[in-house]
Amino acid sequence: MNRSNQSDCDALLAPFSQLSTRRGKRLALEGLMKTLSHQEIRDVQKLVQNIRYPTDIFTRLPLELSQTIAQYLGLSCATRARGVSKDWYNLLVSYETTRCLLRPWHATGGSTLRIPDGLSQSAISSLEAEHINAYRSGTAFDRLTVERPISRHGTISNSVVYSNGKVAWIDKNTTTSHVLSLEDNGCCLTNEGDGEVLNHLALSGSMMAVTTLTGECRITDFAKGVEHRLQLNPTMVEKIVVAKETLAVLHKPLTSKTVQVGLTTWTLDNRTSLHFIPSLHRSPEQALRPCDLKIMLDISGSSVNIFEREAQFVYFTRLNLEGRVQAEGTLRMPITEGYGKHSEESTPTNINGWATVWSYSNCRQLGRNTVTIEVVRVQYELDRDVLRLKEDSFEIWAVPDLIISNIFFWNDIAYCQVRSYGCTFLNIVDFSKSFMTSAFMGEGMRFTFGFQGSERRDRRDRREFLNSGDMLPSLFLGDERFLVNACQYGFLVWTFDKNHGMVKTDAGYKEKRKEAKKNRSGPWSRGWPGHR
Template sequence: MESNLLTQSFDRLQIRGRDIRALYDSLSKQQIRELKSLIESTEFRFDIVANLPVELIPLVFQHLEIYQIFQCRRVSRQWLHLLGADEVVKPILHPWTATEDVKLRIPEGSSSKTVLSIYAEHQDAFQTGNAFGRFQMPHGQIVPRDVALFRHAYSDGLLAWVSLIDGSDVIYLRDLESGDESTFMPPERDEIDEIVLSQTLLVAMTTSARCYIWAHRTLRPPFVLRTPSRCRNIFHLSKASFVLIHIQPNSSEALAYQSIPVITWKLRDSWQLQPPEQPPQAIVSQFSIRILSGYSVMGWHDVYVERREQHIILLESTVIKNKRTHTFRVFHLSFEGKPLFEESLDCPFSTSVSWNAHENHPLHKDRFFDVWVVTYNLVYYDSQNHYLPDSQETGITHLRYYLDRKVFRVLDRKTLPHSHEMPSGAMMEILPWKGIAYFEEPRDHAADELQYHLRVMDFREETCVEARYVAPQGSGGSGSLDRARLFFGDEVFLVKITSTDLIVWCFDKHLRIAGEDENFKEERRLLQCRRLINSAHRRCEF
């Protein structure tokens, strides 16, 4: 009985819909404009959303994409008011607007509603690969794949890379916004193994086990530091500090602890008062810590410095071969090497981890620090032990360490099954950031040609899609698969390095980068217009 009533109601609704459409088609343009004006000025009593408590409205709209939320403001004047209010929009944008490292260009005099709209559009651009601008330039050299990752560095709109000029390694530093470039060369003309960059410092590790540290905004000569050796150094660079950890290879099958040396370097407050012909003045100290090592262990270590540059955090990631447990261990140390905290966490995985990439987030107001770890597995069997051909699984683990409370925990862990082919050497070619991961999927375009397509993984939305407005880049001959490919970036810039060119995408609407591709920008604008026109047509048809 209830089923028949529902069917009859649906039939009446369809008939009424056809009658409304016929009536709409019979109206003149002037009558349509008058009807639209009447609708917009009418207060609808059945607007459920408008009558919800203001605390519940964000819970309703958080299930939409950010750009869809702001499109909803066109529904009515009342929705425009609701979806422009700080108490509604700020909770939705909190994961993006709460971070201090976001440096959007906000036009002066912008209202609160405009600023929130800019953040929303900005977030949508990054989540979908819908960049506002692009810049591309020849790389100027062929970069061997095995050193590509280490001979490039990025920090907050600055990009550095090493080129071979007249038989000597030279570091180029480019401001992506202004296009200004400067060069740096080790005084001893040493061969450079690796570089790292911050807003004020540039560090080059050389094959002669020397470390050169420049205050790159000045013309001072570098500070020279001798390292234990050139074997597997890991380091972190902040505004005025540099921490280096030297890990010696251990070929033993047994899992054992290994004592490793740590060197800390910190600028003195008075270094700029010294004569300009002198290198930066710094305090250097050394100590050692114990880590797990062994031939049967796959893993990495990374080191971070908190904002006040008083504490060091070492993160150890360990996967024992043929076991399905990924162990994370955090060390909290003072700059002088005093141990303050140590704890381990075990995170089970569905299969053995093939590789992992990671991205740290700056310490938020000196209270906690976050790290996202992306792991990639080939999945051969499901939970019922059924064979899964060509299936892959990418997971993201969100870890957080609270400095003041000395608490280390896993905040979130998500898995994204997919069939997209991950690129060769993907550990060096994926950029994880705030639950988003960029990578390039290689596709056979012809028998002797390989083409790459930029894809965006969103672990919150559990999607893996092709970047919306990024044209395919990097097609080449049969050897193109072996070209060096890696990503750097943050919320504002995405930088892709290959052996032949350098491509930068900009996700800030009001930022113009030097050498910007105007055709790319115009194509994006036209596609956006078509999208809005199609959306308007669909609303009219309804």
């Protein structure tokens, strides 16, 4: 190219380089192509064909090898990498790749999401990945607010429970129980009973159990619509749990210093109660508090686990329904003096193969503007009969009056209530990123429900609570599909299942979510998984 041609080329490219948008450059190129002759266009094509572009080695590998490599990516990285090219997108949404990426999130045997008929395996995997991204980013697909005053008799964990898309609670009159099906057209089953005060509640997909102050346990079989009754000692019931068609009752020890507790098991199959007295792992001199004992049934309802907290140790004992010991284990605890205690009232539930029995958090000042939150979890793995200590931490800005409560865990994600500046917020923690932020699904609302009723005392109590600025005592329940936050005035339900089946939901929530996603505000502005 001679000097005159070079100067002509520079003069042509100068205004083109000043264009800032792709559309402007494309229009400029289209205009330039219209001025060229056919021979000049062929010369340009030949010149472009001779240019050597970098080779995408990843997609040129054998398919099986590329899929194996992709499985080492985190789910969030793999989701963002879909935007690299069409070849990358096809590879990363393939069933073989997403199946391995999703396996850590569905360790108990697959997802429980509602999957429409006729979807391919690739479409199902993409739907599951979208569900997990929504869970990890705090962007639930829908929300439901239920304002139903819940009984104040005893702890709230005894008055409201969740299982398999159903929420059950004892109302403020303490004589009526309700079961709300979140996914089946909002069907609500109400049992007014005979006026006796109810004090303990448990729920599974097959049945509900509720006890009275007189010691009677009433068991409702959902499939047959039949109620069974079981008589217990009215002063000794500490906790009841159900799984599938099995009921287990933990009885209070006779004294505060004892090495034995009572257990009762009952099943819908034979409807015969069995009583036995397992031994604890403490000496008679050590005092026993109710919060230091917990029980849970396994998923199938074929065995019951007792968890015991004593000084710096945690023990578990797994027994069959006849009381024979099947497995035992122990775990040494770190010193948690001064830590905030969570999961004290909640019943351990199987979340992704692990059950969080007790959890603790501690705020440690790093600098003038930074605080490290240390979280310690005592977890039990059902498949291997082992206890483990899970320790995580994340950093946040130091703010006055910081209180964290009600932590709910699933995999490396935690939802919690955080109070700061006198207000309560719903926050989400991603332990894989050591990151904490406000969840979109809690924006625009407060964790104090409107009151329904006319009793002066209740209105006065609620007004005094709101004026005090204290955190509303509440409890998190749920699974991978629904997250429930319950307090004495009702409960909130968020769903991470696009095909959830809830009919009545909060007006305007979906529209706010779409608007935030369109404007890339909230979690979508932070580059959360799923944002491309």
